[in-house]
Amino acid sequence: xxxxxxxxxxxxxxxxxxxxxxxxxxxxxxxxxxxxxxxxxxxxxxxxxxxxxxxxxxxxxxxxxxxxxxxxxxxxxxxxxxxxxxxxxxxxxxxxxxxxxxxxxxxxxxxxxxxxxxxxxxxxxxxxxxxxxxxxxxxxxxxxxxxxxxxxxxxxxxxxxxxxxxxxxxxxxxxxxxxxxxxxxxxxxxxxxxxxxxxxxxxxxxxxxxxxxxxxxxxxxxxxxxxxxxxxxxxxxxxxxxxxxxxxxxxxxxxxxxxxxxxxxxxxxxxxxxxxxxxxxxxxxxxxxxxxxxxxxxxxxxxxxxxxxxxxxxxxxxxxxxxxxxxxxxxxxxxxxxxxxxxxxxxxxxxxxxxxxxxxxxxxxxxxxxxxxxxxxxxxxxxxxxxxxxxxxxxxxxxxxxxxxxxxxxxxxxxxxxxxxxxxxxxxxxxxxxxxxxxxxxxxxxxxxxxxxxxxxxxxxxx
Amino acid sequence: xxxxxxxxxxxxxxxxxxxxxxxxxxxxxxxxxxxxxxxxxxxxxxxxxxxxxxxxxxxxxxxxxxxxxxxxxxxxxxxxxxxxxxxxxxxxxxxxxxxxxxxxxxxxxxxxxxxxxxxxxxxxxxxxxxxxxxxxxxxxxxxxxxxxxxxxxxx
Numbered sequence: 001x002x003x004x005x006x007x008x009x010x011x012x013x014x015x016x017x018x019x020x021x022x023x024x025x026x027x028x029x030x031x032x033x034x035x036x037x038x039x040x041x042x043x044x045x046x047x048x049x050x051x052x053x054x055x056x057x058x059x060x061x062x063x064x065x066x067x068x069x070x071x072x073x074x075x076x077x078x079x080x081x082x083x084x085x086x087x088x089x090x091x092x093x094x095x096x097x098x099x100x101x102x103x104x105x106x107x108x109x110x111x112x113x114x115x116x117x118x119x120x121x122x123x124x125x126x127x128x129x130x131x132x133x134x135x136x137x138x139x140x141x142x143x144x145x146x147x148x149x150x151x152x153x154x155x156x157x158x159x160x161x162x163x164x165x166x167x168x169x170x171x172x173x174x175x176x177x178x179x180x181x182x183x184x185x186x187x188x189x190x191x192x193x194x195x196x197x198x199x200x201x202x203x204x205x206x207x208x209x210x211x212x213x214x215x216x217x218x219x220x221x222x223x224x225x226x227x228x229x230x231x232x233x234x235x236x237x238x239x240x241x242x243x244x245x246x247x248x249x250x251x252x253x254x255x256x257x258x259x260x261x262x263x264x265x266x267x268x269x270x271x272x273x274x275x276x277x278x279x280x281x282x283x284x285x286x287x288x289x290x291x292x293x294x295x296x297x298x299x300x301x302x303x304x305x306x307x308x309x310x311x312x313x314x315x316x317x318x319x320x321x322x323x324x325x326x327x328x329x330x331x332x333x334x335x336x337x338x339x340x341x342x343x344x345x346x347x348x349x350x351x352x353x354x355x356x357x358x359x360x361x362x363x364x365x366x367x368x369x370x371x372x373x374x375x376x377x378x379x380x381x382x383x384x385x386x387x388x389x390x391x392x393x394x395x396x397x398x399x400x401x402x403x404x405x406x407x408x409x410x411x412x413x414x415x416x417x418x419x420x421x422x423x424x425x426x427x428x429x430x431x432x433x434x435x436x437x438x439x440x441x442x443x444x445x446x447x448x449x450x451x452x453x454x455x456x457x458x459x460x461x462x463x
Numbered sequence: 464x465x466x467x468x469x470x471x472x473x474x475x476x477x478x479x480x481x482x483x484x485x486x487x488x489x490x491x492x493x494x495x496x497x498x499x500x501x502x503x504x505x506x507x508x509x510x511x512x513x514x515x516x517x518x519x520x521x522x523x524x525x526x527x528x529x530x531x532x533x534x535x536x537x538x539x540x541x542x543x544x545x546x547x548x549x550x551x552x553x554x555x556x557x558x559x560x561x562x563x564x565x566x567x568x569x570x571x572x573x574x575x576x577x578x579x580x581x582x583x584x585x586x587x588x589x590x591x592x593x594x595x596x597x598x599x600x601x602x603x604x605x606x607x608x609x610x611x612x613x614x615x616x617x618x
Binding site for chain 2: 192236240338417420422423
C-alpha cells in the first residue's frame with residue numbers, strides 16, 4: 001500500500017462481501033419459491049425476497065465501487081485521501097442505512113414501511129430496484145455526495161490520470177442520474193420513461209466508466225504494461241460504450257408508450273453495445289500477453305480476464321439476443337430478461353468488484369505479492385465454481401424463457417397457455433436453475449474460505 | 464491498436480462521441496415529451512387512476528407482477544389484465560369496466576388462496592374504494608399506445 005489512507009477501503013470491501021452473501025441466500029429462497037410457490041409465503045413473500053435480493057446487490061456494488069475508488073484514487077493521484085475521516089464516517093452511515101432498510105423490508109409490511117418513513121411527503125417507493133424508502137434515498141444521496149467530494153478534492157490536489165478522470169466522471173454520473181429516482185409522476189408512462197434514466201444510464205452508461213477505470217487500474221498493476229497503451233484502450237472502450245449505450249436506451253422504450261422510432265433507434269444502437277465489451281476482452285488478454293512483470297497475485301489477473309469475458313457474455317451476448325425489437329416483442333419481460341440480468345450483473349459488476357478485492361485486499365492485509373499459493377488456489381476454485389454455476393443459471397433461465405415464449409407468447413390468444421400454467425410447465429427447468437444456485441452458493445463459500453487459509457504473510461517471493 | 468492511432472485521438476472520440484450522443488438523447492427525450500400526451504392519454508388520469516398508481520407502489524405490486532413487461536416475472540402481466548378478463552366482444556381489447564372491477568374486488572378479497580404449492584398472493588386489506596382506484600389505474604394503463612405489446616392476451 002503506497003498511501004496510508006487507502007486502507008479506508010478495507011471496511012467497504014468486507015461489508016460488500018457480507019451483503020453479497022445475504023444476496024445469494026435470498027436468491028436461493030426465490031429459486032425455491034419459483035417451484036414451491038408457497039414456500040415461506042407467510043414470512044418472506046416473494047416480493048420481499050426479491051427486494052432484498054436486488055437491493056442488496058445494488059448496495060454491495062456501491063460499497064464495492066466506493067472501496068475501489070478509495071483504494072485506487074490516492075494511488076493514482078499520488079497523494080493521501082482528502083479526508084479519511086469523512087470516508088470512515090460515511091461507511092458507517094451507509095452501512096446503518098442499508099441494514100435498517102433491509103430489516104424494514106423483512107420485518108414490516110411494505111405499505112406500513114411506507115407509512116413509517118413518511119413516504120406520503122415525497123412518494124418514491126414501490127418502483128423496481130428503487131424500492132428503498134425516501135429517507136434511505138436521501139441518505140444515499142448524502143453518502144454519495146460526500147464520497148464524490150472526498151475523491152474530487154483528492155484528485156484536484158494530486159495527479160490527474162486518465163483513470164482518475166474516467167472514474168470520477170462515472171461517479172458523478174452515478175450521483176446525478178440517481179436524482180431521477182425522486183421523480184415519481186402520476187403518469188405511469190412518464191414515470192417509466194425517466195425511471196430508465198436511473199437504471200439504464202447506470203448499468204449501460206456511467207457504471208461502464210467505473211468498470212473500465214477499475215479494470216484498467218488493476219491491469220496496470222498486475223501486468224506492468226505502459227499506462228499510455230492502457231489508457232488508449234480505456235478511452236476507446238468507454239467511448240463506444242457511451243456512443244452505443246446512450247441511444248441504446250431505446251431498447252427499453254419499445255413497449256412502454258414512447259413512439260415507434262425508438263424501435264429503430266433502440267435496435268440499431270443497442271446492437272452496437274456488445275462491441276465495447278468485446279474490445280474489453282481483447283484488451284484484457286492483450287495486456288496480459290504483453291505483460292512486463294510477473295506479479296505474485298496471479299488470481300487477481302484471472303479475475304480481471306474473467307470479468308472481461310463474463311461481462312461480454314452477460315451484457316454483450318445475452319443482451320444482444322433479445323435486443324432487436326422484433327425479437328424483444330416476444331422476449332420482453334420473460335425469463336430471457338432474467339437470464340440476461342443475472343449474467344450481466346454478475347459478469348460485469350460483481351466480478352469487477354471481486355477483481356479489485358482480489359488485488360487490493362491482500363495488499364491491505366500486508367501481502368504485497370498476493371495471498372499464498374494455497375489461498376490463491378482455493379480462490380481459483382471459488383472463481384470457477386461461481387462462473388460456471390452462473391453460466392448454468394443463465395442457460396437454465398434462457399431455456400425457461402424460450403419455452404415460456406413458445407407456450408405463452410407465440411400462439412394466438414385462444415391457444416396460448418396462461419402465465420400461471422406456463423410457469424408450472426417450467427418447473428423441471430427451474431429445478432436445474434436452483435441446483436446451479438446451490439452450486440453458486442458453494443462457490444461463494446469456497447471463495448470466502450480462501451481469505452482465511454494459508455500463510456498469513458501471503459506469497460513470499462524469493463529474490 | 465495501431466501506433467499511429469494515438470491516445471489523443473481516442474480521447475477526442477470519447478469526449479466528442481459522449482457529448483454528441485448525450486445531446487442527441489436530450490433532443491429525443493424532448494421530442495418524446497411532445498409526442499407522449501397523444502399516446503398515454505394523460506387527460507384520462509383521474510384522481511382514482513393516480514391513487515391506484517400510488518397503491519400499486521406502496522404495496523410493491525411490481526415485486527411479483529410485471530406491468531408493460533417491467534417488474535418481476537413471478538406473477539402475471541397486469542398492463543393487459545383488463546383486456547384479458549373484460550373483453551366482452553372478444554376483439555382483444557377490454558371493454559367491460561364494471562365486470563372488471565367486480566372481478567378485481569372479488570379477487571383481492573379472496574386472497575390468499577392457500578392452494579398448497581401454488582404461488583401465493585398476500586392479503587393487502589384494501590378498502591373497496593382502494594380496489595376501485597386500482598381497477599381504474601389498470602384500465603387506464605391498458606389503453607396506453609404501447610406498439611401493440613404483448614403479442615396475445617396472456618401477456
